[in-house]
Amino acid sequence: MKASCIALCAVVVLLLAEAQVSMAVTCSPTQLSSCVSAITSSSPPSKLCCSKIKEQKPCLCQYLRNPNLKRFINTPNARKVASTCGTPFPRC
Template identity: 40%
Template sequence: MKLTGAISMAFLIVLVLSLALTNAAMEDEKVLSCNPKELSPCSPAVKTGSKPSTECCAMLKKEKPCLCGYVNDPVYGQYIKSKNAHKAFSACGIPPLSC
């Protein structure tokens, strides 16, 4: 009888841990959802080389985990790779991309 109780308890612990890990993974997905359109405040800096706005820097920092993915995008890659974008990254304290 004690063995059955121990096995049941172990199963319950594994079940609870797997549910917790699944929920944590789902939260990470929400946090890391990439949306290149959120970088629109950086458009003036990227197009003209002007100083990036505070809002631009905030969005660059938020989207930093996504920037390498944007490099290979046919629409956004040209902007992310541009000299002006790298100036904006630097001005916002974002290190050079190593994609």
């Protein structure tokens, strides 16, 4: 009983720590500039692009609500880049 309580507490602490990291992201679409060539052509995304997509994942719905950004982010190539990087495209 005591061990399961400690394990549960550890999981809660890890989840809270992850939530704080997610909240600390500064949404800046310019952070995705390293992905432009992969989104506009058929070239594979760079490691930097993938890390930036993962970093900016909490912001993607906000970007999709912006008409100026949506036309670049909501494209088949952008979805392919996100998938290649292992970041599921958000359902907003």
